[in-house]
Amino acid sequence: MATTRAQPDFRTRLQDWLPRIVLSPSIAMMFVFVYGFIVFTIYLSFTDSRMLPSYDWVGIENYVRLWGLRAWWTAVINLGIFASLYIVICTAIGLSLAIFLDQKIRGEGLLRPIYLYPMALSFIVTGTAWKWIMDPGIGIENTMHLWGWESFEFRWIKDRDMAIYTVVIAAVWQTSGFVMAMFLAGLRGIDNEMLKAAQIDGASNWNLYRRIVIPLLRPAFLSAFVILAHLAIKSYDLIVALTGGGPGRATELPATFMYSYTFTRNSMGIGAASAVIMLMSIAAIMTPYLYAELREKK
């Protein structure tokens, strides 16, 4: 075929360049949208922007003030509690469900979508539904009272110290089935022969999972971690629907902090600084993962 192209005319030259030409709009758009805009946000974080952007450079003042704010510390500590519980519980439930489903369960084809359903819903829906379920007036507490269990009490959502755990409950409900699907795919990819051999050698079930299966699932653990961690840092809609950041400011997370600080307190500079910190923490989690992926596939 190459010989017919000895003297490339315009058409064939165009054909050669076409792939690159058609690829460029997508890349350009993403480049501007992501990096251009992020650079702008970073720039804003070094200015004294309030309600509108200003271009007066103030150095790291916004960052200093941000870390001096009680509300920001609350948000960061909340994120720490939320993210660690969310990641650990989702992984634990997801893995156990996957191991269960892997035991030749009857009706697995019907069960899998049921486990996955919550993930297809918007976090707004999840937040709203759980807000009702956990509301003392109309939710579980009320139902238990109606059923005659008068002393039953479940009002975490109204409790400053416990409200953050209701966010964990709702988020775990939404994502566990999805994590299960990831682990299930990992389990199905494991070579049966190896396990049979181990069983013949007398390995107990427990040892089989601990020594062979779980180590082999390392890639699934890694992906689950990265996906759950970035979902946690990005969490915004769930909080808005479930607690609205309350009671008081007890369940504020960095993303909701950023929004309320900008639009109700007119401090764009400080809001931008908090956005930059969120961006950097996600980048810190993602970069090693992407590097590992890259090396693997090359």
Place this chain on the structure above:
Amino acid sequence: MARAVTTNRKVINTAFAWGIGLLIFFPILWTILTSFKTEATAIADPPVFLFFDWTLENYQVVQERSNYARFLWNSVIIAGGSTVLGIIIAIPAAWSMAFVPSRRTKDILLWMLSTKMLPAVGVLYPIYLIFIELGLLDTRIGLVIVLMLINLPIIVWMLYTYFREIPGEILEASRMDGASLRDEILYVLTPMAVPGIASTLLLNFILAWNEAFWTLNLTAAKAAPLTAFIASYSSPEGLFYAKLSAASTMAIAPILILGWFSQKQLVRGLTFGAVK
């Protein structure tokens, strides 16, 4: 790696797995059932599960009070528009990377996916300011563009993975037979790419439908989609339990139907290809 297990264990496992499934599905099921009850039955003591007089009254009230149809229409336009626009822009890019890969293709793909993981707050200000400048706040077209940009990396990447599965030999064979680039795309590539495009369409429709950060922050009344509709109903004051249930059932119904057909895409798309 399913292993042989004894019948007894199997029954216990199955029962347990279904128990968990019921637990997970219960909030959804209960909401749907409650939406068909009267307010009095909804808070009846003891709660009734299935045997009550089914009524559509709540749906009527919700529609009258908050004009569900308008929110629904906005959702359809925004989710549909952004998905179709995204696919049109992404098809050439995915085609190029799948069939004429270069040394950098893998890097470009990973870079694209990495942008999808960054938090939306990082670009909120510039978008907000541009929207004010161009008068795009609370317009459907503005949201169509933003959601298209948000999901473009996933669209390109998903299409790429589907296109990759199309054997290149077929294209070469058609070229040998003298097919022009146009013929190749129209008669050979397109028919084979349709299932992949349909899957991508479905997933991104759901993603755009569920998107709340941008729809809540960039709309007020005119262009607000169903996510805003639910958020406006989220205050449980007044205890109109059955009506709240009707509102949320109406909001999730499209996803309950689409979700059933898109489980595979959901896992594949949301794990960034870690799971196929």
